[in-house]
Amino acid sequence: MEESELIVERKKKLDELKELGIEPYGRRFTCTHKIADIKEDTGKVKMAGRIVALRGHGKAAFADIKDITGKMQLYFKNDILGEEKYEIFKKIDIGDFLGVEGSVFRTRTGELTLRVRDFKILAKSLRPLPEKWHGLKDVEIRYRKRYLDLIANEETPRIFHKRSQLIDKIREFLNERGFLEVETPMMQEIPGGAKARPFITHHQALDTDLYLRIAPELYLKRLLVGGLERVYEINRSFRNEGIDTLHNPEFTMLEAYSAYGDYQEMMELTQELIVSLAKEILGKEEINYQEQKIDLKPPWQRISLKESLKEYCSFEDFSDLKKMKKIAKGLNLELSGKENGFEIADNIFKKRVQPALINPVFILDYPRSTSPLAKSKPDNTKLVERFELFIGGLEIANAYSELNDPAEQRRRFEEELKEEREGVKKTIDEDYLEALEYGMPPAAGLGIGIDRLVMLLTNSSSIREVLLFPQLKPEQ
């Protein structure tokens, strides 16, 4: 590819600097201040950052320099820097990293400005930055070259600060309550804990196929067997499925398990956690998400799956296939005809009910057939003690009372085996069943999609906006 004229120009300056004996890629520079800490009465200042704007005035110039804490104006003046230094300054481009030294003053217009007495080039930038005023809008470049997005769009670093803060607060919240953070295998012999298509990889030395985990669940519950009563993990899971605004092949999940609890306890914990996160990060209990106002004030509504379908679609009998198919048709749902009652109901739920769940709602009591790791309800073995949490129409959390009866668990796994699914290894995890046979305390388990929670708290419409490097097809 032909090199752009803009790059040629910058390389020319690079060479000229080298000829003057200036190293354009500097070393350690010790700062006395970050930009945000600089005040009018701050004396001598040494700070570093990236030049983001230049305004020349013949024998003087203003520049804006940016560090992680903010932006400030620099004033370069011929008779302060000296002729020689000023000539070097003229070879500075927007995008260069500079270490500067000087004293603070206010300009005539009142702007806090650093009068530069000396500076060092810390890194020469060879490529032009995106436009200063409109930023970088091309979504593809924003995702592929996130570093440019971070430089050009103020909102982007803000999102990732919030994301980091959120995960921090989750850890704090759980640690305070006696949960132990653990790390369990991402490469698993039998991918369990969900029913998604896994990624396959191969270990050479062991000469065995391994699967990237689709969920950490079965390993975390082995830890309950081992007596670690409260454990959690915040890390990636991988699902080899379609990519859209809510799904990325690798995504971050919180899974937490609490011995001796049940899904009711988890509802309390989940509600408390999310409310406290909103308060800490946004400073309030109301959030705006995609033109919707969401009120997080507890207590949150709890309604069974059946009741929700009754309320929004006026039917409640999962065995009435005829009626459900009619409703599905009315909603323009494409059905293959092979779906069972719940699958149709689930489709109807997703199309009709879920988008209406703006304020937080716990949907309770799912059919046993779709929840092979959940404990049945004592009064109705067709249903399990499970909830999903919806906020802003997004599925945010999934939790249940954990099934700890090994014989029942085996029957559920066997039921599951009957369902064909392409690309999913159909193997019963005997090791897990063995662990249950040693005895696992009754427990509550919770999974929260961290990416979606971040979407909610940053008002992002796509999961890609909250992932630094979302998955895209390779170029070309």
Next chain:
RNA sequence: GCGCCCUUAGCUCAAUCGGUAGAGCAGGACACUCUUAAUGUCAAGGUUGCAGGUUCGAUUCCUGCAGGGCGUACCA
């Protein structure tokens, strides 16, 4: 996977009922020692995503491909 839409200068955007692309920013030259989207003057910058087709002529119309966006399906 399917459907619809998008792709023009480094960036942000114009334009063409088919007649050969224009501006701002950035970059270059000159001027300018308090500007802040600095200013003024001048010059430069493009295989209009890629490959074909129709046409005297395609950036525009058509087909295919690539990448992206949105929707839909899979993701219990």
